[in-house]
Structure formats: structure tokens, C-alpha cells
Amino acid sequence: MDSSAMPSDFMTLLRKALRTSIQSSLEDAPLHTTEEFSPEDRERFKPIIDGIHFSMRFILTYQLVLIALLAAFTIRHWIGRLSAWEKRRRQDKETRHHDGDTPIAKAFDGKEDAIIGSRSVGSSSSSSTLRGDITPPQLILEGERTEQTPLLLKSQPPKPTLRWLVTSKVKAFLTYQPAPIPIVNKTLPSNGSSLAIIVFLGIQLFYIFFKTPLSFSMLFVSADRTSVLFVANLPWLYLFAAKNQPIKFLTGYSYESLNIIHRRLGEVMCLLALLHSAGMIGVWYTLLRLSGMTLVDFILKRMILLGIGAFVAYELIYFTSLGSFRQRWYELFLGLHVVLQVIALVLVWFHHPRSRIYVGVALGIFLIDRLLYRMCAKMFTTRALLGVKEDGRTVVLCAAIPLEPSCNSFSSFFGACDITGGWKATEHVFLTVPSLARKHIFQAHPFTIASKAPQAEQIGANLELIIRAQDGFSADLLSYARRHKSVDVRLDGPYGSQSAVQMLQESDHAVIIAGGSGIAVAWPLISTLLDVRAKSDPENQYTSRKWGETLFIWVVRERSHLAWLGREKLADLEAAGVKCWVPPPTANNGHPDIRGFIDEWVISLDGTHGRDKKFGVVASGPDGLNRTVRNACAALVREGRNVNVEIEKFGW
Structure with a gap:
């Protein structure tokens, strides 16, 4: 561009170029021929105008790419669901019988009131062992090991095919979760999730740099490209964050599974805003400054001033969304997240x-989710009982929920049913307790429903939440519960994916592992499995085929935490045939050898070949426990075992 252009000429270019509609940019004629510009302007600003309008056309393909990816995941999901349905239908026609109980050691210690396992009471880094060559093998007590006790003998499976070898290695790699990043202690997701993020970031980089001139004279085109990509991402940012959105129905991934995409996309958009702002400052420095425009004059331009305000708002959203800020000032994070989003839009x-078409779509997603669904269709107010458990730091909130048949299949299909329509295992609600304090009136905190999912024929059910007091809202609720027996609450939900439930129901054997308050996920999940297996109606989608073993492991920090579920329920699980292991509390005994226990259990059921049975593993607990479970499953997959794992947690 001609560097002698005056500031007023360049601002005229900005106004004219940005007013040009997308429709005009799609015409075949070169955009620099538009009659909005004089012949002199056409020659002077031709490269910049062409670059701007190429970006306008090019960014439309970005939406097509994301829609195509969404369609691919949708097809994959429904092919999987149809295949699973067909498999269950075939199994309904077969009569299968149990061969007897697997001789896993009973974990009920008669000397204690709690169910305590027979494994090591401390941290274990050694491999587990089996007693001799008994078939099927039995677990032995840690104290029974001697020098003569043979190590775990794994017979060699049949010679693997190349396809089997590659598939197992790839699946194991995708399942594996690396250690946290040193120094900052940043928890990383599984390799599969990280790979998906890398691909997504690669798409962003492609749309930033494809045919983007990098010369100083064309700096405005580069800055404009980042702004166009920023606004093109706005609807997707709000769609991934919305609690009520069609992606769950299409792909099976609910909003909490997509939260990692939402966060990474938000970070990319903050970077795009930074690049755009820096680029515009560069435009001033390389072009406008030489023509006499001061930095103050440039910043005080209405367009620039509004852009700076939006940039500051989105950067504040980023910094207040960091894990360190969220964990320390969660209530402030919630409030700022909503207010700053509205201001920024x-x-x-x-x-x-x-930007207005993209802002309009994003705002529509936000309003439909927040107002139409969460404030109207899915909000339910009731009176709940409060209780403080014996550890003195845990509140149990219990509410009697009338189940209404009015939530028909049509409303359920569009996710418009509130909690009176019932809930399913692993689902959660957002809890608001207005009477705690003024600041809590508009706050909604997510908690997994810890009570058993109601059956279709029930007219009422008890909803129970286990709330471990930390600070802020949970600390205020604990203080309130010590002085009151009940409170009015608002429940927004239920929300959540059924992928873990479906995966376990399609497996031959199930492993459910809870760490601490993760029992809120584990108990309803086990109850659902037991209910499904008790049904014999051949018309039910999950019928009474031969179900294998179910292993339940609950790792608690203190013995008093067992009261969160109750010893009676633990005993009921054993009576129902669930193999239970509750290791001694970790506060005094260290962490149990979860990986070794899972390894022994799988091998005892799967034999030596490792490709006969399908195992489903679900874990919910602290990050360390979840990572241990995921990597234990990755190791089994690498050996050729058919193991699938789901981790139930909120974000990363």
C-alpha cells in the first residue's frame, strides 16, 4: 500500500471495507472494482481490499469444516449405537448360563463394621501375585506372600495379527494419560483428547496463515484475518459451553465432555484477540504514525476504542477462568464469567x-440456554432436608421429588424436562440456595446426584446430593446445615451423558472405582446395572443376557467417609453379587495398589489369551486416582485385553 496515504484516507478505507457485505464479496467481479471507491482509492488500496474480502469468503469454509467434523462424529456415534443394539438383539436369542462365581476373595471383614479389602494397606509399587497355578486363580493376602510364592504368570497369547497389534497399540496410546506438567502441576487429559485438541488447533493455525500476507505493508490484512476467525468462533464457543445443546443428541458427548474444547477454544480466541490488537497497533506504527496520526488519536477512534474494550473483557474472562483462580474464588469466577461475556458481546x-451475524448467533445460544431452558423449562424449586455427616465436613441434601408423567418423549428429546421427569445414573444438577446469602441468589453449583435413579413406574423419588465443604458456597451451606434442618433450593437439571452407563451395559464385566465423594457417581451407576440385570423383559433394550462379574472399589481418605454411603448399602451390594473392595483409609495407610488389583482381576476372568471378554471400567475421583485407573487400562489394552474406560469428572 502507498505509505503516503493520509490517516483520514486510511480510516475511510476501514469504514468502506468493513461496510461491504459478505454477499458482495461472493460476487465474481474483483472487489476492488466496487463503485464505493474512487479510481485513486482503487489503485491505492486494491491489495488491502482484496485481502480483506478474500478472508470474508475464506472464513465461510471454516464453518463448513466444523460442521463436517460434527457430522462425522454423529455418524460414528449412531453407527456404534446401532451396532450395539443389534448385538444385544442377537444376544436376546441366545440362552446363556453362569458358570459359577469367580473366586475373587470376599472383601467383607467380619471384625469390622466396614467392608475392607484384603490388599496391601500401604502404597504399593510392586506387582500383585497369584497363588500358584490354580485355575481360575485366587487373590492372596499381602501377608501370605513368601519367597516361594510365584510371580504372576502370564501365558503367551496366540500369535497376534498385524491388525490386532496395531489396533491395540494405538488404542493403548490414546487411552494413556501423561503425568501433570512439572512446576505448574497442570493436569493433562488422555492422549486421545490431546490429539483431538492438537487437530483442532491445527485447523485454527491453517485459517490464520493460509494466503495471509506477512509484509508490513499488508499488516492490516493479517490483523483483519485474526479478527474474522475470532468472530467465526463465537457461536462454537457458546455452543460448547451451553448446558442444553444438540451436540449431545448428535454425538453422545454432553457439555461436560466438551468443556475441554470450550476452554481450549476460549484460549485460542484470547490469543486471536491479542494478535488482532497487536496487528492494529502495528498498522498505526508502520502507516498512520508516519502520516501524522498520534497513538492517542488512533485509540480514541470509536471503532478502536470499542475493540480495546472487547479485548480487555475477553482477556479478563481468560484470567479469571484459570484453574488457580477458579479454585480460590469460584463464586467470583461464576459471576464475572456471565457479566463479562455479555459486555464483550x-x-x-x-x-x-x-461480526454481528456471529454475535447474534452466539447471543441466541446463550439466551436460549440460560433463559428458555435453565431459568424456565429445567428449573424446579423444592424444600430439602439437610444433614451433617459424622466427619463434620460433609453435608447431605435430600429432597423428595414428585415424578411427573407430563415430561413426554417429545420434551425429553429436546432436553426440556426438569428434575420431575426423573434422572439417570451419573447425571448432575445445578444447585442454588438463595437463603444462604444475597451473593448466592444467582449462583448455581454442579453436584452429581448420589441417589439411585428412579424407575419408570415410580411416582416419587428421593434426590440426594453429597456436598463436601471446601470454602465459599459449600462452607456457607455447611454452617447453615449445622443450624437448620431444611432449606428451600432451586434445582437446574438434570444434565449429563450416559456414555459410561452404555459402555458398562455392553461389557461382559464391569469395574467401578470411586475415590472419596466419587461415590456419588459409583452408587447410582451400580444400582442401575443391578436393576438392568434383574429385568427379564425381552422387549427391553437391555435384556437378561448372561451378565459377568461386577467389581466395586471405593478408596476413602478417612473411615468416617464410609458413612456417606452407609455400611448397609455396601453389604447389600455384596449380597447382590457385587465384588466389593474398600481398602483401609488412605490418611493412615497410604494409597492402595489399584493398578495391581485391576490387573489381577481382569486376568482372573479373561484367562490367558486376553481377547475373549469385554471389560468396562468407570472411575470417578481425584485426578491422581483417575490417571492411575486410565493408565492401568491402557496397559491392559496394550497386552491385547478388550478394556474400555470412562472417567467421570468436570473438565480439566
Whole structure:
């Protein structure tokens, strides 16, 4: 571009170029021939105008790429669901019988009131062992090991095929979860999730740099490309964050599974905003400054001032969303997240004329989710009982929920049923307790429903939440519960994916592992499995085929935490045939050898070949426990075992 252009000429270019509609940019004629520009302007600004309008056309393909990816995941999900349905249908026609109980050692210690396992009471880094060559093998007590006790003998499976070898190695790699990043102690997701994020980031980089001129004279085109990509991402950012959205129905991934995409996309958008702002400052420095425009004059331009406001708002959203900030000031994070989003959208709307279609879609997603669904269709107010458990730091909130048949299949299909329509295992609600304090009136905190999912024929059910007091809302609720027996609450939900439930129901054997308050996920999940297996109606989608063993492991920090579930329920699980192991509390005994126990249990059921049975593993607990379980499953997959794992947690 001609560097002699005056500031007023360049600002005229900005206004004219940005007013040009997308429709005009799709015409075959070169955009620099538009009659909005004089012949002199056409020659002077031709490269910049062409670059701007190429970005306008090019960014439309970005939406097509994301829609195509969404369609691919949708097809994959429904092919899997149809295949599973067909498999269950075939199994309904077969009569299968149990061969007897697997001789896993009973974990009920008669000397204690709690169910305590027979494994090591301390941290274990050694491999587990089996007694001799008994078939099927039995677990032995840690104290029974001697020098003569043979190590775990694994017979060699049949010679693997190349396809089997590659598949197992790839699946194991995708399942594996690396250690946290040193120094910052940043928890990483599984390799599969990280790979998906890398691909997504690669798409962003492609749309930033494809045919983007990098010369100083064309710096405005580069800055404009980042802004166009920023606004193109706005609807997806809000769609991934919305609690009520169609992606769950299409792909099976609910919003908490997509939260990692939402966070990474938000970080990318903050970087795009930074690059755009830096680029515009560069435009001033390389072009406008030489023509006499001061930095103050440039910043005080209405368009620039609005852009700076939007940039500050989104950067504040980023910094207040960091894990360290969220964990320390969660209530402040919630409030700022909503307020700053509204401010930022308004500022972007007035800053950039081409952004308004994207801002409008994003705002529509936000309002439909927040107002139409969460504030209207899915909100339920009731009176709940409060109780403080014996550890003195845990509140149990219990509410009697009338189940209404009015939530028909149509409402359920569109996710418009509140808690009176019932709930399913692993689902959660957002809890609001207005009477705690004014600041809690508009706060909604997610908690997994810890009570058994109601059956279709029930007219009422008890909803129970286990709330471990930390600070802020949970600390205020604990203080309130010590002085009151009941409180009015608002429940928004239920929400959540059924992928863990479906995976376990399609497996031959199930392993459910809870760490601490993760029992809120484990107990309803086990109850659902037991209910499904008790049904014999051949018309039910999950019928009474031969079900294998179910192993339940609950790792608690203190013995008093067993009261969260109750010893009676633990005993009921054993009576129902569930193999239970509750290791001694970790506060005094260290962490148990979860990996070794899972390894022994799988091998005892799967034999020596490792490709006969399908295992489903679900874990919910602290990050360390979840990582241990995931990597134990990755090791088994690498050996050729058919193991699938699901981790139930909120975000990363």
C-alpha cells in the first residue's frame, strides 16, 4: 500500500471495507472494482481490499469444516449405537448360563463394621501375585506372600495379527494419560483428547496463515484475518459451553465432555484477540504514525476504542477462568464469567459490523440456554432436608421429588424436562440456595446426584446430593446445615451423558472405582446395572443376557467417609453379587495398589489369551486416582485385553 496515504484516507478505507457485505464479496467481479471507491482509492488500496474480502469468503469454509467434523462424529456415534443394539438383539436369542462365581476373595471383614479389602494397606509399587497355578486363580493376602510364592504368570497369547497389534497399540496410546506438567502441576487429559485438541488447533493455525500476507505493508490484512476467525468462533464457543445443546443428541458427548474444547477454544480466541490488537497497533506504527496520526488519536477512534474494550473483557474472562483462580474464588469466577461475556458481546457487536451475524448467533445460544431452558423449562424449586455427616465436613441434601408423567418423549428429546421427569445414573444438577446469602441468589453449583435413579413406574423419588465443604458456597451451606434442618433450593437439571452407563451395559464385566465423594457417581451407576440385570423383559433394550462379574472399589481418605454411603448399602451390594473392595483409609495407610488389583482381576476372568471378554471400567475421583485407573487400562489394552474406560469428572 502507498505509505503516503493520509490517516483520514486510511480510516475511510476501514469504514468502506468493513461496510461491504459478505454477499458482495461472493460476487465474481474483483472487489476492488466496487463503485464505493474512487479510481485513486482503487489503485491505492486494491491489495488491502482484496485481502480483506478474500478472508470474508475464506472464513465461510471454516464453518463448513466444523460442521463436517460434527457430522462425522454423529455418524460414528449412531453407527456404534446401532451396532450395539443389534448385538444385544442377537444376544436376546441366545440362552446363556453362569458358570459359577469367580473366586475373587470376599472383601467383607467380619471384625469390622466396614467392608475392607484384603490388599496391601500401604502404597504399593510392586506387582500383585497369584497363588500358584490354580485355575481360575485366587487373590492372596499381602501377608501370605513368601519367597516361594510365584510371580504372576502370564501365558503367551496366540500369535497376534498385524491388525490386532496395531489396533491395540494405538488404542493403548490414546487411552494413556501423561503425568501433570512439572512446576505448574497442570493436569493433562488422555492422549486421545490431546490429539483431538492438537487437530483442532491445527485447523485454527491453517485459517490464520493460509494466503495471509506477512509484509508490513499488508499488516492490516493479517490483523483483519485474526479478527474474522475470532468472530467465526463465537457461536462454537457458546455452543460448547451451553448446558442444553444438540451436540449431545448428535454425538453422545454432553457439555461436560466438551468443556475441554470450550476452554481450549476460549484460549485460542484470547490469543486471536491479542494478535488482532497487536496487528492494529502495528498498522498505526508502520502507516498512520508516519502520516501524522498520534497513538492517542488512533485509540480514541470509536471503532478502536470499542475493540480495546472487547479485548480487555475477553482477556479478563481468560484470567479469571484459570484453574488457580477458579479454585480460590469460584463464586467470583461464576459471576464475572456471565457479566463479562455479555459486555464483550455488546462491544464486539458495535466494534465490527461484519461480526454481528456471529454475535447474534452466539447471543441466541446463550439466551436460549440460560433463559428458555435453565431459568424456565429445567428449573424446579423444592424444600430439602439437610444433614451433617459424622466427619463434620460433609453435608447431605435430600429432597423428595414428585415424578411427573407430563415430561413426554417429545420434551425429553429436546432436553426440556426438569428434575420431575426423573434422572439417570451419573447425571448432575445445578444447585442454588438463595437463603444462604444475597451473593448466592444467582449462583448455581454442579453436584452429581448420589441417589439411585428412579424407575419408570415410580411416582416419587428421593434426590440426594453429597456436598463436601471446601470454602465459599459449600462452607456457607455447611454452617447453615449445622443450624437448620431444611432449606428451600432451586434445582437446574438434570444434565449429563450416559456414555459410561452404555459402555458398562455392553461389557461382559464391569469395574467401578470411586475415590472419596466419587461415590456419588459409583452408587447410582451400580444400582442401575443391578436393576438392568434383574429385568427379564425381552422387549427391553437391555435384556437378561448372561451378565459377568461386577467389581466395586471405593478408596476413602478417612473411615468416617464410609458413612456417606452407609455400611448397609455396601453389604447389600455384596449380597447382590457385587465384588466389593474398600481398602483401609488412605490418611493412615497410604494409597492402595489399584493398578495391581485391576490387573489381577481382569486376568482372573479373561484367562490367558486376553481377547475373549469385554471389560468396562468407570472411575470417578481425584485426578491422581483417575490417571492411575486410565493408565492401568491402557496397559491392559496394550497386552491385547478388550478394556474400555470412562472417567467421570468436570473438565480439566
